Amino acid sequence: MGHEARPVCTFSRTSKIIIIGQAPGTKVHASGIPWDDKSGENLRAWMDVDKDIFYDENQIAIVPMGFCYPGKGKSGDLPPRKECAPLWHESIFASIQNVRLILLIGKYAQDYYLQKNTKSNLTETVRHFNEYLPKYFVLPHPSPRNNIWMKKNEWFKKEVLPTLKLEVKAALSS
Secondary structure: OOOOOOOOOEOOOOOOEEEEOOOOOHHHHHHOOOOOOHHHHHHHHHHOOOHHHHOOOOOEEEOOOOOOOOOEEOOEEOOOOOOHHHHHHHHHHHHOOOOOEEEEEOHHHHHHHHHHHOOOOHHHHHHOHHHHOOOEEEEOOOOHHHHHHHHHOOHHHHHHHHHHHHHHHHHHHO
8 A cells, every 4th residue: 555755854954963764654654743653752762852852953853764654565664765865865964054963873874874884784883883973873773673682782772872862962052
């Protein structure tokens, strides 16, 4: 079953942080509110920001790799549509004047922006998150589906999340 185009993207010329995730899921497609699901709750907790700050486009821009829900595949949602990022990201980001930090969430965003600078897999890319700072902060997707990954990689909570919270706070206060 197809879905109508319903782009989900928010930004302002004064946004300080850009969040680049995959593409809206079914709940976000229905609500039109980015990260309006358990993944969004997890991401806000990781960043240590409340909904008011998270949804203030003057603070945080939300520009996914694919702007619309891509549909369902055999093992979950389909990948983001390939034409969105090349068609829109450059012009959107050119209009944002105060970017201090870009969160690359998941493999699609990391592969697109880091290109050959990614590591052998997402886990290794995230493990070496410091190599991409100060411009990019690489993260796994905050989906509850990744709970097994989180348990296998306890270093993420101990090493990555405290640094993420500091970087977010610094970006927002600048």
